[in-house]
Amino acid sequence: MPNFIMSYLGSTLTPGQAGNQFWALMYVLIIFAGVSVAVMCMNWIERKALAHFQIRLGPMRVGPHGLLQPFADALKLMLKEDIIPAEADQFVFWVAPLIGLLAAFTVYTVIPFGPSQAVSDMNIGILFMLGVSSLGVLGIVVAGWASNSHYPLIGALRSSAQMVSYEVAMGLAIVSAIMMTSMNASGTGTLSMIEIVRAQQHQGIWFIFKFFPLGFIAFGIFAVAMVAETNRAPFDLAEAESELTAGFHTEYSGLRWSLFMLAEYAAMIAVSSIAVTLWLGGWLRPFPNLLHAPAWDFLFSLFPGLTFLALGAIAVVGTARMPSHSFFKIQRIGLGIFAALLGSIGLLLLLIAVAGNSANLAVAARFSEGITYVYWFMLKVAIFMYLFIWYRATWPRYRFDQLMRVGWKVLLPISLGVLILTAIVGVVVS
Amino acid sequence: MVEKYKSRYGSGLDAQTYLGQNYLQVDRSLIPDILRRLREEEQFDYCVDITAVHYPKREKQFDVVWILYSFPRNERVRVKTQIADGASIESSVSIWPTSNWLEREVYDMFGICFDGHPDLKRILLPDGWKGFPLRKDYGILQQDQEWVQINLGIESGQ
Amino acid sequence: MSIPEKEGTSDLSPGTLGLGRASFEGSNLERETPGKAYLDSNELIINMGPQHPATHGVLRVILKLDGEKVLGTECVIGYLHRGVEKIAENRTYTMFNPYVDRMDYCAAVSNGLGYCEAVEKLMNVEAPPRAQYIRVILTELNRIASHQLWLGTHALDIGAMTPLFYTFRDREEILKIFERYCGARLTTHAFRIGGCQYETYAGFEKDVKNFLTFVAPKIDEYETLLTTNRIWLERTKNVGVISAADAIALGVTGPVLRASGVQWDLRKAQPYANYSRFDFEIPIGTNGDTYDRYLVRMMEMRQSLRIIEQAVDAIPEGPIMGKVPKVIKPPVGEIYHSIEAPKGELGYFIVSDGSTQPYRLRVRPPSFVNLQALDVMVRGLLVADVVAVIGTIDIVLGEVDR
Numbered sequence: 001m002p003n004f005i006m007s008y009l010g011s012t013l014t015p016g017q018a019g020n021q022f023w024a025l026m027y028v029l030i031i032f033a034g035v036s037v038a039v040m041c042m043n044w045i046e047r048k049a050l051a052h053f054q055i056r057l058g059p060m061r062v063g064p065h066g067l068l069q070p071f072a073d074a075l076k077l078m079l080k081e082d083i084i085p086a087e088a089d090q091f092v093f094w095v096a097p098l099i100g101l102l103a104a105f106t107v108y109t110v111i112p113f114g115p116s117q118a119v120s121d122m123n124i125g126i127l128f129m130l131g132v133s134s135l136g137v138l139g140i141v142v143a144g145w146a147s148n149s150h151y152p153l154i155g156a157l158r159s160s161a162q163m164v165s166y167e168v169a170m171g172l173a174i175v176s177a178i179m180m181t182s183m184n185a186s187g188t189g190t191l192s193m194i195e196i197v198r199a200q201q202h203q204g205i206w207f208i209f210k211f212f213p214l215g216f217i218a219f220g221i222f223a224v225a226m227v228a229e230t231n232r233a234p235f236d237l238a239e240a241e242s243e244l245t246a247g248f249h250t251e252y253s254g255l256r257w258s259l260f261m262l263a264e265y266a267a268m269i270a271v272s273s274i275a276v277t278l279w280l281g282g283w284l285r286p287f288p289n290l291l292h293a294p295a296w297d298f299l300f301s302l303f304p305g306l307t308f309l310a311l312g313a314i315a316v317v318g319t320a321r322m323p324s325h326s327f328f329k330i331q332r333i334g335l336g337i338f339a340a341l342l343g344s345i346g347l348l349l350l351l352i353a354v355a356g357n358s359a360n361l362a363v364a365a366r367f368s369e370g371i372t373y374v375y376w377f378m379l380k381v382a383i384f385m386y387l388f389i390w391y392r393a394t395w396p397r398y399r400f401d402q403l404m405r406v407g408w409k410v411l412l413p414i415s416l417g418v419l420i421l422t423a424i425v426g427v428v429v430s
Numbered sequence: 431m432v433e434k435y436k437s438r439y440g441s442g443l444d445a446q447t448y449l450g451q452n453y454l455q456v457d458r459s460l461i462p463d464i465l466r467r468l469r470e471e472e473q474f475d476y477c478v479d480i481t482a483v484h485y486p487k488r489e490k491q492f493d494v495v496w497i498l499y500s501f502p503r504n505e506r507v508r509v510k511t512q513i514a515d516g517a518s519i520e521s522s523v524s525i526w527p528t529s530n531w532l533e534r535e536v537y538d539m540f541g542i543c544f545d546g547h548p549d550l551k552r553i554l555l556p557d558g559w560k561g562f563p564l565r566k567d568y569g570i571l572q573q574d575q576e577w578v579q580i581n582l583g584i585e586s587g588q
Numbered sequence: 589m590s591i592p593e594k595e596g597t598s599d600l601s602p603g604t605l606g607l608g609r610a611s612f613e614g615s616n617l618e619r620e621t622p623g624k625a626y627l628d629s630n631e632l633i634i635n636m637g638p639q640h641p642a643t644h645g646v647l648r649v650i651l652k653l654d655g656e657k658v659l660g661t662e663c664v665i666g667y668l669h670r671g672v673e674k675i676a677e678n679r680t681y682t683m684f685n686p687y688v689d690r691m692d693y694c695a696a697v698s699n700g701l702g703y704c705e706a707v708e709k710l711m712n713v714e715a716p717p718r719a720q721y722i723r724v725i726l727t728e729l730n731r732i733a734s735h736q737l738w739l740g741t742h743a744l745d746i747g748a749m750t751p752l753f754y755t756f757r758d759r760e761e762i763l764k765i766f767e768r769y770c771g772a773r774l775t776t777h778a779f780r781i782g783g784c785q786y787e788t789y790a791g792f793e794k795d796v797k798n799f800l801t802f803v804a805p806k807i808d809e810y811e812t813l814l815t816t817n818r819i820w821l822e823r824t825k826n827v828g829v830i831s832a833a834d835a836i837a838l839g840v841t842g843p844v845l846r847a848s849g850v851q852w853d854l855r856k857a858q859p860y861a862n863y864s865r866f867d868f869e870i871p872i873g874t875n876g877d878t879y880d881r882y883l884v885r886m887m888e889m890r891q892s893l894r895i896i897e898q899a900v901d902a903i904p905e906g907p908i909m910g911k912v913p914k915v916i917k918p919p920v921g922e923i924y925h926s927i928e929a930p931k932g933e934l935g936y937f938i939v940s941d942g943s944t945q946p947y948r949l950r951v952r953p954p955s956f957v958n959l960q961a962l963d964v965m966v967r968g969l970l971v972a973d974v975v976a977v978i979g980t981i982d983i984v985l986g987e988v989d990r
Contacts, residue, residue: 054753234819396819397747399972448921475836479952483939497924504857528839531960554666570678
């Protein structure tokens with residue numbers, strides 16, 4: 001048994017390919033935990049960033065600078081009364097959030113955080129992703145239907161119509177990116193997520209810059225479609241309060257509602273990961289081919305540690321700026337501990353990077369490499385998350401018919417055009 | 431303009447000025463003719479307000495007042511007429527669509543009915559209210575107790 | 589959603605507040621399609637309840653929909669009716685002055701200006717020049733504040749959350765000036781019959797001038813957020829169109845009328861409070877849609893800044909209160925005086941019987957008359973636009989209901 005476990009370490013394959021179920025399970029649990037933590041962080045960042053956009057402070061009291069706010073929210077939602085409408089279809093009502101959650105989380109099995117840091121590298125990875133994320137629509141429709149009230153039903157139908165229409169444009173944009181993977185010497189492309197990133201590495205260019213502006217436009221279409229897929233602003237008519245219908249999750253309260261929110265944020269992270277993988281080079285650090293010397297590798301491998309140290313420094317500055325009144329003592333101490341935590345994580349990462357570089361400890365080198373891959377991936381995804389929040393703060397909402405018009409009459413023709421042009425240019429160039 | 435109308439309507443119309451504001455005191459029978467003429471011939475195309483005043487001691491208790499304004503002439507004029515309690519008066523909705531809610535409010539507050547109004551019901555007070563508050567015989571603290579008790583479930587609104 | 593069977597149930601019973609349950613008996617729409625009230629074929633009658641998430645006040649709109657299209661609307665108002673006109677008959681002229689602020693509570697200074705000027709006209713006195721300049725400055729500041737509040741809530745209705753915070757933060761500066769001047773931020777009771785009671789505080793001119801330099805770039809900031817934003821354009825262009833002829837026929841005034849192309853502003857047409865001394869423009873629009881109303885109000889804010897700039901440099905010395913007797917007893921007569929409030933033509937029709945209390949005081953509220961135009965503006969639009977149109981008319985229920 002331990003042999004089975006240990007035999008995987010040192011492999012350059014994903015657990016799925018290596019046939020190692022234990023590590024696959026481990027990776028699944030790590031991803032599940034990681035995404036849940038990421039959703040909590042995202043909740044905090046959204047509230048703080050939105051507040052700062054609106055010249056307010058956001059949560060400041062629950063924990064220093066509101067850092068414990070997500071925990072408070074989670075606790076509150078868990079303790080809330082679980083209201084199920086009497087006329088609702090009980091089983092379906094119960095199962096609807098689970099469907100959404102299932103669809104959102106299953107996508108993570110193919111998302112590559114590194115060349116071997118994925119649960120499984122299916123050779124139809126993209127296809128799998130598209131198919132499974134479409135299941136999310138089912139969750140929404142079922143939730144609206146099960147509530148047995150016509151406002152959630154109208155909201156659910158609107159949401160599902162919106163998601164379905166933008167999936168078409170999304171799919172076509174993805175196809176044009178996949179076509180770019182086949183523009184290599186052998187002329188064979190791939191649907192596997194890890195291979196797509198490797199193709200970007202071999203071709204020496206992130207697909208967003210390839211055949212400029214075609215790659216950029218395809219990326220732009222996907223960026224718009226993914227915001228519509230996840231029902232976020234400016235496409236959030238279905239869940240806006242000032243419109244008449246309050247959306248598919250009207251009748252859900254407490255923990256069930258939080259499952260919907262979890263599914264929404266998880267879907268946001270998943271779909272951003274797809275964008276990062278397909279166009280922004282996935283786990284690749286900037287200029288992996290151009291700046292290829294070991295010195296550059298070492299420099300870029302310091303980034304994770306430096307990032308955490310920078311965050312820790314910001315937390316230290318925050319601690320110093322806390323008012324020195326006795327009421328703030330606990331918050332000061334809390335923020336100081338948090339700063340120390342961030343700083344120590346940063347130091348640890350730096351240590352690993354340095355140790356890995358000194359080539360004596362192969363394990364450290366592997367760790368350091370793995371960490372850099374995950375770090376660059378998460379950094380790019382984090383930028384997308386910030387963009388999601390930025391869109392929400394800045395733009396008004398699209399009306400539903402305008403939304404559908406954009407999806408069908410604007411994005412679809414453009415994505416078709418980009419697809420055809422990419423094919424033509426690809427043939428001409430090769 | 432005044433001379434023209436005076437010659438046509440004779441004693442039914444009386445034009446005066448107070449503090450620089452012109453107003454016409456007309457007989458009840460001249461409404462809505464005079465209003466129509468003011469709109470069509472004299473270009474008073476904007477009905478600013480319609481209101482009423484209650485003089486309980488007078489024989490014709492109510493004074494209905496139209497305040498009109500003319501965009502081309504940049505001029506305002508008031509048209510007043512006196513009607514008795516219980517009498518009704520023609521609605522001017524066909525002349526100025528603004529009058530719709532304005533007349534509803536006059537009905538709501540005074541109880542003056544407007545003939546020909548498409549939808550004469552109470553606007554500010556609840557539909558089942560009894561009494562017309564702006565009349566002088568309605569007390570300042572008075573409320574329709576019955577309505578309050580049925581609909582709000584409390585003894586009294588005071 | 590069901591129609592209650594009891595005959596005595598009225599609109600105000602608790603179950604009818606909010607979405608869902610509604611009493612449509614007696615409603616126009618119910619009479620037009622008797623029995624065929626809900627979820628029948630394509631037509632749907634739904635209720636936008638008295639409580640709104642976007643601070644319009646308690647307005648109830650009953651919509652008749654065909655799918656998403658609006659076929660007809662009916663507004664139910666009166667939730668905020670306080671009987672201000674009846675109260676006026678029981679208070680002296682001076683005592684009634686604070687009540688006037690509570691009608692349009694977002695722009696209280698204008699209400700006070702209209703009332704004080706109406707009574708002054710009745711008494712045949714005129715406020716001294718210094719008082720008039722102070723009045724103009726405060727009224728224009730109040731116009732900017734009202735438009736800023738309008739912009740924030742209107743943008744929030746359409747989905748842009750951020751302008752609300754920006755406009756409220758900038759509005760704070762105006763409210764601070766009001767507070768320093770007369771002690772109150774919102775319901776200011778700033779003017780008295782005959783002039784102003786309070787002398788400008790030390791630093792008033794400096795504050796106002798600082799405000800002018802502070803707010804001009806902020807108005808540009810609001811414009812960068814919205815004016816050329818594609819989503820804003822799509823949500824507001826050709827939404828809620830009202831033609832100039834319709835607007836005049838319906839008695840609509842204020843920015844709504846000006847956006848439809850009628851260049852009419854009471855400050856220029858029938859000047860009051862020395863407005864004829866100031867040089868400013870009247871912005872008009874072309875289409876009469878929501879976007880034009882937005883642009884007209886933005887430009888009005890800038891023109892107000894211009895007026896304040898001219899006024900604050902030229903405040904004359906002199907008394908701030910005219911010669912009015914201690915007890916205000918206007919001679920028998922009646923008068924109608926109106927001003928250009930931020931929302932439209934605000935008029936006061938006062939009938940005096942020679943005593944210290946008005947015999948009849950009628951307030952002609954701009955929001956009341958403008959709200960009638962909602963039905964015309966909203967036909968054929970989608971449900972999501974109804975909220976935008978209500979916002980663009982700029983109503984304050986305190987004024988609609990009095």
